Amino acid sequence: MEQQDFWKWAQRRAEKKRGATATGDLDLSELPPDLRLSIPQIQSLHAELGEQLGKVALILTDNRRRMVSVRKKKGRHRLRLHHMFVGCGEDVVCALADLARGGEQLDGARETIKDYISHNRDEISFDVEPEELEARGEVHDLQQILERWRDHLDDESLDEVLITWGRYGRGRRTIRFGSYDFDRKLIRLHPALDQEWVPPFFVEFIVYHELLHALYPPKQASSRRVVHTPEFRQMEKRFPRYEEAIAWERRNLPRFLEG
Ligand SMILES: [Zn+2]
Structure with a gap:
């Protein structure tokens, strides 16, 4: 499966599982294309909100600027939530439902939500200070991998690209295996990939994917910014073990998300 189809696939799966519109709409189209989430956890968040509020979109x-927003339209609740809420506990779900219902005594609900955000903020942060750049992991050396690809791709625009492991901890509900910062020309890899059971070819694949972002910048197509352009996808498929990498990811995603 191509990564660009991930959300479509996830949504189809989600719809199939919960049976048509039992809980209302679920919209994943605003999530960044490189983000991975646990579909079962998305479904249970949606279902738990549905139990409290009836049909919920x-x-x-x-x-990150607006992590929670609630609206009621024609008697139906509509919640826009940052993906960090996927996997949150029952108390947070109740607080979100209280907030959606409205009313006057919402201080408690707001407090619970604020608390949750401040405790989980680190999980979504991808920032690494310049002095913190560290390409050498415990298992995988990213600098070596980067150099090999640079030789192979042989393109001047890659000369200044930097690489580092991301700084945050392991075990989470969402994961971005890698990111590319266009301003700093910096590739960041998720530290969860620096483990013995993660095969080198998969780490190489992620580095390759991020390098392609440097080679094929996003394009504006009418109102939409296309990050993975057709050229990008075509190049991505030229990774020697492409099918294997995609299959490995699908098989092992739960292990990253629940570990
Ligand atoms: Zn990408």
Whole structure:
């Protein structure tokens, strides 16, 4: 499966599982294409909100400035939530439902939500300070992998690209295996990939994918920014073990998300 089809696939799966519109709409289209989430956890968040509020339209976002927004339209609740809420506990779900219902005594609910955000903020942070750059992991050496690809791809625009392991901890609900910072020309890999059971070819695949972001910048197509352009996808498929990498990811994603 191509990564660009991931959300479509996830959504189809989600729809199939919960049976048509039992809990209302679930919109994953605003999530960044490189983010991975646990589908069962998305479904249970949606279902738990549905139990409290009836039919709920749930839109998951990557908006850090506005992590929660609730609306009621024609008697139906519509919640826009940052993806960090996937996997949250019952108390947080109740607080979200209280907030959606409205009313006057919402201080407790707001407090619970604020608390949850401040405790989980680190999980979504991808920032690494310049002095923290560290390409050498415990298992995989990213610098070596980067050099090999640079030789192979032989393109001047890759000369200044830097690489580092991300700084945050392991075990989470969402994962971005890698990211590319266009301003800093910096590739960051998720530290969960620096483990013995993660095969080198998969780490190489992620580095390759991020390098392609440097070679094929996003394009604006009408109102949409296309990050993985057709050229990008074509190049990505030229990774020697492409099918194997995609299959490995699908098989092992739960292990990353629940570990
Ligand atoms: Zn990408």
